[in-house]
Amino acid sequence: MRKFKGxxxxxxxxxxxxxxxxxxxxxxxxxxxxxxxxxxxxxxxxSLPFPPRIFPKQIIFDAYRYILGxxxxxxxxxxxxxxxxxxxxxxxxxxxxxxxGFARIKFPGREVLFKIYLLTLMVPGFxxxxxxxxxxxxxxxxxxxxxxxxxxxxxxxxxxxxxxGICGHxxxxxxxxxxxxxxxxxxxxxxxGTHMTIFTRIMLPLSKPAIGTMTIFALQGIWEExxxxxxxxxxxxxxxxxxMLLQRLNGEHATRWEWxxxxxxxxxxPVIILFILFQRKTVIGGLSEGSVKx
Amino acid sequence: xxxxIKKRKWKKYRKGILAALPFxxxxxxxxxxxxxxxxxFTFRIAFSDYQIVKREITWIxxxxxxxxxxxxxxxxxxxxxxxFLYAFVTTPCIIFLxxxxxxxINNLSKGKTIFKVGFYLPVITSWVIxxxxxxxxxNSSNRGLINYVIVDVLHLTKNYIPxxxxxxxxxxxxxxxxxxxxxxxxxxxxxxxxxxxxKDLYEAASLDGASSWQRFKRIVIPMVKPTTYFVLVNMVIGxxxxxxxxxxxxxxxxxxxxxxxxxxxxxxxxxxxxxxxASAIGLMTAITIIILTVILNxxxxxxxxxxxxxV
Numbered sequence: 001m002r003k004f005k006g007x008x009x010x011x012x013x014x015x016x017x018x019x020x021x022x023x024x025x026x027x028x029x030x031x032x033x034x035x036x037x038x039x040x041x042x043x044x045x046x047s048l049p050f051p052p053r054i055f056p057k058q059i060i061f062d063a064y065r066y067i068l069g070x071x072x073x074x075x076x077x078x079x080x081x082x083x084x085x086x087x088x089x090x091x092x093x094x095x096x097x098x099x100x101g102f103a104r105i106k107f108p109g110r111e112v113l114f115k116i117y118l119l120t121l122m123v124p125g126f127x128x129x130x131x132x133x134x135x136x137x138x139x140x141x142x143x144x145x146x147x148x149x150x151x152x153x154x155x156x157x158x159x160x161x162x163x164x165g166i167c168g169h170x171x172x173x174x175x176x177x178x179x180x181x182x183x184x185x186x187x188x189x190x191x192x193g194t195h196m197t198i199f200t201r202i203m204l205p206l207s208k209p210a211i212g213t214m215t216i217f218a219l220q221g222i223w224e225e226x227x228x229x230x231x232x233x234x235x236x237x238x239x240x241x242x243x244m245l246l247q248r249l250n251g252e253h254a255t256r257w258e259w260x261x262x263x264x265x266x267x268x269x270p271v272i273i274l275f276i277l278f279q280r281k282t283v284i285g286g287l288s289e290g291s292v293k294x
Numbered sequence: 295x296x297x298x299i300k301k302r303k304w305k306k307y308r309k310g311i312l313a314a315l316p317f318x319x320x321x322x323x324x325x326x327x328x329x330x331x332x333x334x335f336t337f338r339i340a341f342s343d344y345q346i347v348k349r350e351i352t353w354i355x356x357x358x359x360x361x362x363x364x365x366x367x368x369x370x371x372x373x374x375x376x377x378f379l380y381a382f383v384t385t386p387c388i389i390f391l392x393x394x395x396x397x398x399i400n401n402l403s404k405g406k407t408i409f410k411v412g413f414y415l416p417v418i419t420s421w422v423i424x425x426x427x428x429x430x431x432x433n434s435s436n437r438g439l440i441n442y443v444i445v446d447v448l449h450l451t452k453n454y455i456p457x458x459x460x461x462x463x464x465x466x467x468x469x470x471x472x473x474x475x476x477x478x479x480x481x482x483x484x485x486x487x488x489x490x491x492x493k494d495l496y497e498a499a500s501l502d503g504a505s506s507w508q509r510f511k512r513i514v515i516p517m518v519k520p521t522t523y524f525v526l527v528n529m530v531i532g533x534x535x536x537x538x539x540x541x542x543x544x545x546x547x548x549x550x551x552x553x554x555x556x557x558x559x560x561x562x563x564x565x566x567x568x569x570x571x572a573s574a575i576g577l578m579t580a581i582t583i584i585i586l587t588v589i590l591n592x593x594x595x596x597x598x599x600x601x602x603x604x605v
Binding site for chain 1: 307310311313314316317318320321322324325327328329330331332333335336339346395398399401402403404405407409410411412413414415416418419420421422423424426427428430431433436437438439442446474477531535537555556559560563569572573576579580583584587
């Protein structure tokens, strides 16, 4: 009994040391964040404060108020939300279908095609922007705003986002689908079910953690995407996205770093909330559940 | 009879294709139009003198490659050196820190989530934002936090270091940013791997009197080997996609000595409008990545076979 108690005490001390050590490490890791937050509360004074601040001197929200009051911030926020949600929704549909095809259906040329998909992942993507630009310009659709081609339009940007994400996401999900047991799908086939039945009834429900993880990464990736949007949307002011706005703020008001930092934090908040909300439901959440049971 | 077999085979083929079509087609069409076609187009530009305004493409063979590789002021060799250095420096740091933090977090009985989210925060932070913050942290004057700590707090040197304007300090800043941004990702992958190790193993080891460090060395490191390979391959290949750090921190200054392949490519294409040379760099980067992937996979596969045999 006493021995047991002693073990518990040393364990508690061990946990305490672990906590302190991790907190210390986390504090060092958080320095860039603390720096950003505390400087977003600064008053305008042409240059960064000296000594540099990690903790805010005062909490004033002037910079935040200024950014939130900008009409263009509302426009950019709306655009970013629409682009991100639509892209990821379409991406999920296309990528899960492709991944199932590659993982579970035997068709001639499957391996070759998959190797080509893999190969595209190794080629630096952003040179493609020039031919992509030209191709988008050539796609003229009989809808208002799209008659002159898709350059500078939302559908054009979303098409490029979806298309460039397919190979990677297909690769990721195919591996996951392959790891799922065959027995269940065989029983569906015995009952006369089709691949569509297996896909919707078995694969999708079983792959929730993988799909969830993919969704978060895709949401975050599109939310912060700057380069493609800048080139494809360029002059179209009505289509501006948050990262584009941030770069513009930084370019125009390099000395108003409190605005730049406030805008950075505002842009980052939805991603952090999303991650915290989702983290229990994805791969990460599944893992912590497992540890609780033990 | 052979005809029959042929027919049956063809039927099987057709059945496979018909079954796969509804699944594969949407993705394949998009990939063909917006990924494969542009890639072939880039390939062609690499061997041409491409004028984007005139939309003219003239075949010039290997001229772009030659001028990239041999031009007197070409920073190509600096760029490729820096890519390899980035891989050599950041990958071990990321693997070690990721594994270490994951192990510690995994040993916590309470508060795992706080630390997981905390260390993961840099990963989900936009590159553009991280770049801006690091620009200020590595500011050349006393307003930069790093300079302040080194000169005013620790008194290591007397002069403020112009971090982002010198070759090696600039590269160091780029490496630190890469390590900071990616450690959380490795940590998360490792926490997943550590969950897979049965608790019995630890308990057996503790009963035998193994210390935490011994457990880390003897159980954790060997058990997460496959994960380490995964992280290693991802980080090494990722090192050849480094771009935003360089664009935001140093822009390759001074004289391209902190440049990397992707930044060089960007600079050639979008600042100098030399699309031919940019495409040539892109192609050479791709070949480097493909060779590295093959080498790494060969090396690692051999190892997994060995491991299976010993187990």
